[in-house]
């Protein structure tokens with residue numbers, strides 16, 4: 450059918466020695482791409498969720514210190530982090546120690562065991578914070594941190610009553626407290642008799658922002674597990690602004706966190722080409738959730754409940770709706786899903802002749818990966834755009850022969866190869882609609898007969914179109930539609946009743 454893999458490999462080699470012919474893309478397009486890339490990278494950087502900042506397996510040197518020297522939990526770690534409220538809050542270790550101030554009511558009640566045992570020997574307690582690395586077991590982490598196997602085993606046993614240790618993921622931080630004053634042998638602790646090693650008295654971690662788990666040694670030398678729920682309070686935030694340059698920048702200025710901006714762009718990506726469609730003077734408005742802990746500090750962001758984008762003189766509203774099967778999707782005023790499916794078979798009356806995966810290549814004769822699917826169809830059969838988007842490439846492309854690639858949004862692209870011809874007017878930069886005829890089946894390039902070679906690219910990687918779970922493109926009907934209209938009305942009221950973030954930000 451085709452030899453595109455080999456062709457690509459050669460191309461890559463050529464590129465490496467600098468012999469690749471100059472990209473046909475204009476400098477402007479490249480610059481645009483770079484700017485968009487950097488912006489997105491920044492957005493992602495700013496929002497590292499609960500990032501394991503600890504080197505895998507490495508000790509946090511600073512963490513091994515006396516309790517008395519420990520800064521209070523609420524103290525920002527650095528000025529740089531203080532300017533990024535979300536990052537600061539999420540990275541801060543949560544209540545690793547019993548509260549230094551006795552008046553902290555929740556913790557005083559919630560941690561009777563630890564408070565007592567730690568208060569008694571406060572000056573000598575050693576705290577160690579370690580992160581789980583890939584392939585680690587809890588036992589390995591704990592023994593590496595200075596616990597003996599027997600004690601670690603006892604603590605893990607106790608932990609298992611409230612939390613399955615297998616659920617611990619790489620990057621999860623654990624805090625271990627050791628009490629050198631506690632004589633393991635005489636108190637009958639499972640810590641054994643190694644006097645040089647202070648016995649473990651507590652294991653603590655926060656598997657989610659809503660939950661904290663402690664396993665503490667009590668006075669009888671037994672480990673007792675405890676789960677502390679941290680109920681979060683939902684608040685709605687509203688942001689709205691004119692788009693003077695790019696949506697990302699406008700939303701940032703309007704006080705929206707980067708994480709939610711990325712989500713917003715993703716929601717609209719099937720309808721809007723952000724590099725082309727958005728013009729100065731366009732507007733947006735968003736209502737989204739944020740969750741706060743009992744101290745009133747931001748714990749995490751939730752969903753976008755409503756958004757409206759005004760571009761090209763058109764309003765594009767969308768509302769979050771929890772469907773009766775529990776799935777969440779976004780719909781416009783009419784109850785049509787804003788997520789559009791890509792067609793899995795973009796050619797009429799075709800039969801699938803070759804699947805995605807390893808196969809014996811019909812021309813080369815050896816096994817290689819086939820990173821697309823082939824549809825056998827007579828020469829000249831119309832090829833349809835699998836989804837709406839912009840033609841990114843239309844021309845000769847080595848083993849692919851006549852080749853067409855459509856960019857649907859920031860994530861999805863589709864490619865069509867071995868084409869006989871493009872439809873009139875189909876060229877780079879042309880906007881196409883889903884289902885529109887864009888080309889005709891042929892056998893150009895390295896191909897043994899007329900067929901369409903079809904690829905779906907997600908984030909630049911070719912993936913199996915048949916295995917891809919694509920957004921549905923659903924339309925609500927009947928009772929479900931009526932229920933949606935109710936939710937829509939409620940959401941509109943909530944939006945109207947919420948103060949825009951910019952006004953909140955001004956007060957800071």
Ligand SMILES: [Zn+2]
Pocket residue numbers: 450451803819821822823901902903
């Ligand atoms: Zn193929």
